[in-house]
Amino acid sequence: MTSAGMTPAELAATPERHRELAEDALLRADGLVAGYVPGVDILTGCNLFLRQGEIVGIIGPNGAGKSTLLKAMFGLIPVRSGTVRLRDADITSAKAHVLVTKGVGYVPQNNNVFPSLTIEENLEMGVYLRPRTFGRRFEAVAELFPLLGQRRKTKTESLSGGERQMVAMGRALMMEPSVLLLDEPSAGLSPMLQDEVFVRCKKINAAGVSVIMVEQNARRCLQVCDRGYVLDQGRNAYTDTGNSLMTDPKVVELYLGTLAGSGETPR
């Protein structure tokens, strides 16, 4: 493997470097190969690690495999090759309901609330496996998101997009996860609500939950994330801190677009 001419962010995305850096990871994926249709691999050898307390973002073009990576790690699609490890335990292809009990939470992109149920009932569904902890956990989540506590009897069908996203995150937090996987939490929201969602993700992280988020709003995502992964065609293309990726000329040109940032006050 030659390293000549590679930028630091490209180097960090190589499997060798990943193995060095991922030593003390809380959650790690190594060489993941996965897909939906037999014979067609969407992920063609993906690596990712998350350290305790980190918030990590995954960005990249359409069809790069961002959401697929999250689903593969959460046991929603079969892993054809590679491993997923949580601390020292091999959790490759473990079922989602098992992962939830091990402290991994997942918030899907669409249809992530039960519209005909109230906020409280939605959160209750999140703690279905440990009903006795409901009261205690509800209080903890309501402390993080006061709105959920104050409007606990409101049906989620009457909530706005941003509020629903809050319910979905709150429900995932009910099981007291150590890791939370978020699939495009800001999708389809107005700029104001997107900002609020990103701030909430950061707040969840500050409360001690390690977070991996897949995002289409790459610029905002890198602003809140400690580190970012750029995926392309099912592989790691670049990895670095959020700030470095945002200023990496290649990443800007290929993945952020030169439009991004044009409306932002430079500082």
Added chain:
Amino acid sequence: MPVEDPLASVRPEPGVAKPDAIMVMDAVTRSFGGLQAVDVDHLEIQRGAVTGLIGPNGAGKTTLFNLLTGFDRPDSGSWTFEGRSLERLAPHRVARRGVVRTFQLTKALAKLTVLDNMRLGATGQSGESFLGALFTAWGRQEKANTEKARELLARFRLDAKADDLAGSLSGGQRKLLEMARALMTDPIVMMLDEPMAGVNPALTQSLLGHVKSLRDDGMTVVFVEHDMDVIRDISDWVVVMAQGRVIAEGPPEALSSNKAVVDAYLGAHHDRALEFDSEGNPVGETAELVAEMENVELAETSGPPSPSVPAARDREERS
């Protein structure tokens, strides 16, 4: 690009008249139960321009699209397209007149190939009538449609996927397919519901190029979008909706200084980076944003619980 911008002299205010309006709406209302989803007094869409429609979630943008394209019926109101009424027309008739739309949640036929999805979009197929079905040079028609479909797929960089099932496409690719399929009908007005949502920024730029080329070909484009960079880049004119009403109109440059737009939609921090210290605590203006968010949450929740208060803030402001 027009040498002279016909919209340059139009005053930026809600309901303002345009020099060459292709669609005109009057007193269009639609409510769902107690919720007034659309309440548009007067709105004109300029011919040959790209009009951006923005607004917070639940502002009525998609409902307005549904009404204009026959997918929903209004409670009251009237609207015209090229001077003729479009009211009470079924969606396929609206499409035949030349107003075609795409959907926010894509409606590709998952078990057909991408190419077949495209071919379905072609209009004027002689097989639609009984006699036509009997006496048609099928091969020739099919060939023309296929050629056109492949051309459009290439334009949207989907040509490599032509023989894949539409269901195997990623979310962003489905958006492209939907836009390409709409173009199979040779529309006069294209109405795009969040065409860029879920499409990555690099691809967004080439999509923007396509939209601009549609305008250069003389097409009128109305699109709903949340990405302000996109709005600024391609819109000739922007209409801002909140709670069913048009609260502002104007050229894209004028938006970020319009208080109603900032309050209802952009948020005060839309043009600032989010900043945090090494502990993950918000700093500077981001800290102000967070404090403001929490205040609003508490203020909203301290009153009696109301069934839908997503934008109680601007309701107060307008009254």
